[in-house]
Amino acid sequence: MRLKKYTDYALRVLIYVNSKEEGELTSIKEISETFGISQNHLSKIVYQLGQLELLHTIRGRNGGIALSKSPEDINIGHVVRMMEDDFVMMECFDRDTNTCVITPSCKLKHVLNDALIAFLRVLDQYTLNDLTANKDELRDLMDINS
Template identity: 65%
Template sequence: MRLKKYTDYALRVLIFTASKKQGTLANKKEISEVFNISENHLGKIIHELNKLGLIDTIRGRSGGIRLAKPAAEINVGQVVRAMEDDFHLLECFDRKTNYCVITPACKLKHVLNDALMAFLEVVDQYTLEDLLTNQEELQELMGIK
């Protein structure tokens, strides 16, 4: 299984934003530079995170982004589910596009579904705060002072 870059980048935006000193806003330009992600693409991700109520966006010259709630209240599993548009690991996971002739007898779909559920169960156990236990090291690597 592989998560989309969109999901990866959304998690990076949250980690970066949460790593800023309290009261300090993050901005799209600095996130773009740190992670080498286009500002246009980040704009879409930031917009989506704002719609989900995970970050607040502050407009204007001194604007930027900040977490909309404490890092301890942002569940990693919920972020992954919100950012991924499908978890169809195999053709047979989507009844509309499944043309595999062995689907009625195939056991593989059950094995992979169990694996997917286990993955989601694990990420559900973590919050954004859990990802920041090494905050000083993260700040150094991201150039946050």
């Protein structure tokens, strides 16, 4: 299973924001400079995370980004499901475009679907808090001054 860069970047944004001191705002510019991701691309991701009520954005000169929920309440499996637009692993997963002649009796699609379900179940066991339990190390690596 491979996640899209969009999902990867969304998880990085959440990790970065949660690695800041509690109540401290951050900016898209800071995150962009830390990870080398375009600000325009991050703006779209931050907007979606805001729509999902995971981030709170404050406009203006003293504005920024903060978590809108406790990191214990942000489930990683949920975030991945919301950021990925599909989990089509093979042609046979998409009924509209599937032309594979063995689909009616093929067992592979069932095996891969079981694997996908197991993958998501594992992600469901973790929260943002779990991913940032090592905040001091993360702050050092991301050059976040506390």
